[in-house]
Amino acid sequence: MNSPTDSLLATPRERSPARGVRVPVARSLEPDRNILLQHIDAMCASRRFSNCGPIHEALRERLCEWLDADRLGLFSSATSALTVALRAHRVSGEVITTPFSFAASAQVIEWAGALPVFVDIDPVSLTIDPARVEAAITPNTSAILAVHTYGVPCDVRALEDIAKRHQLALIFDAAHAFDVRIDSTPIHRFGNATIYSTHASKLFHTGEGGVLVCSDEATQRRCDRMANFGFDGSGDAVECGTNAKMSELHAATGLAVLPKVNAERAARAALRFEYTSALNGIDGISLMAPPIHVKDSLQYLAIRVKSEAAETDNRIRNTVYERLISLGLESRKYFSPLCADFSYVSQENCRTTDELTVARRAVHQVLCLPFHSGVNRDTVLLIADTFREVIRRDS
Ligand SMILES: Cc1ncc(COP(=O)(O)O)c(C=O)c1O
Known part of the structure; x- marks a missing residue:
């Protein structure tokens, strides 16, 4: 099993999961x-x-x-x-x-x-x-x-x-x-x-x-x-x-x-640190994190990709999402669509009091990245490289 503290062996260009290897966004802990x-x-x-x-x-x-x-x-x-x-x-x-x-x-x-x-x-x-x-x-x-x-x-x-x-x-x-x-x-x-x-x-x-x-x-x-x-x-x-x-x-x-929970928590805490360092300084990307006085659930690694106020599509987030799929890396656009926008929802079975402006923007910004002890540092660096590349091409 790869550990998130594996040393960096590959250069950015060489980093990619082995052919056919898929990195899931979440992985259940194997029971003892x-x-x-x-x-x-x-x-x-x-x-x-x-x-x-x-x-x-x-x-x-x-x-x-x-x-x-x-x-x-x-x-x-x-x-x-x-x-x-x-x-x-x-x-x-x-x-x-x-x-x-x-x-x-x-x-x-x-x-x-x-x-x-x-x-x-x-x-x-x-x-x-x-x-x-x-x-x-x-x-x-x-x-x-x-x-x-x-x-x-x-x-x-x-x-x-x-x-x-x-x-x-x-x-x-x-x-x-x-x-x-x-x-x-x-x-x-x-x-x-x-x-x-x-x-x-x-x-x-x-x-x-x-x-x-x-x-x-x-x-x-x-x-x-x-x-x-x-x-x-x-x-x-x-x-x-x-x-x-x-x-x-x-x-x-x-x-x-x-x-097995405490060991998984420790691995995820180290992985969060890897993500924080790798994504640090990439323009428009920020990690969701609880405030300092809150114990982290270490359940998701959610990032936000900046979008303009009026933007209803986030090109960078969506291109990175597709690129990661082609690399065998799964991510999730949690929570898109909004609960208020599911096709079964109507004025008869729900009420919406305002424009939901913040929520409507958030659905285009958030991406949950692979987050479990099976993710190694190379994968994190590959994800960071993918963001850099997509942002460079977009600008
Ligand atoms: C916010 C939230 N509420 C409720 C649920 C439902 O949980 P369960 O699958 O255990 O019913 C989920 C599932 O992930 C969830 O994300």
Whole structure:
């Protein structure tokens, strides 16, 4: 396996991945096979494959310690956890959210029976703009669903203040923000509920899965119950639930991935340093990064490629994207298109309060570059060379 600290052996012209080798934008951590097989053996022997068995409970405990959470629930996905959290907080009417996110964060609002209201984002953090949130509140607003995009925290204190003054539920989608801390405070200590994704694309993963942390114990219990058809343990369903449980096999994957997380984090921190040095000084390119007092999720390496205010196409970003594909290097234009621009979206199933000017510009600027311990320094330098070359030809 190449390490991000591999020494630079090739000159720029010689750098290119071996023929046919593709560098993916993300790479799932391989679980520790011994740990995984031990859990699979125990699971088969006990014939217990789901319904909060011992492996599920062991992962729940380990994650409480890891994330410094008083309580948490394990779910089949972040999407199911978000849907349950919205219903448990009895959202209805309108829910204010960001258009600059993965499809799930807006779709869960509709699944919970409410209307997503899209407002613009902050030009620096690319997270929801609290001033826009406040301006969009109507008597029908019941909640704010904010996303810690690329693991960069929202303005959590401003959002908490707004939610409190207007008596709104505040739900954070922290799909990208596993173990992020603000001044050592875990990110889930803000708002009423926080949801992490443990999908295979995430640094810590369970194959498919999600984690929900609620600020109060009663709501946490309610969410756990709703994830299991609303059953109260006596056989009665005391409310309308769903099946959003994490299986034993998924929990076993998590227990076998967890011991590898710190080494992957260290490799990604070194890789981020390589990218920072290699891209430094290239005109119009900047790296998205959390502020200094925030623990980095090391989930994405997102860069922004400057574009003019009126530009609806970013030639440089798009040419680099195509060039990288031809070199076998995968990158992603996350999050394009905006959630407000998907073809299923209409005036009947969403409301947009302003022009979304910042978000509309961001979709043309952002590029997520390959970011995992399988990326080496030559690849980083090749990407930097590609940017230089495309910018030189464009000018
Ligand atoms: C911001 C955001 N929210 C929600 C999700 C959905 O997560 P999951 O695939 O675990 O349902 C994702 C997926 O990457 C995401 O990026």
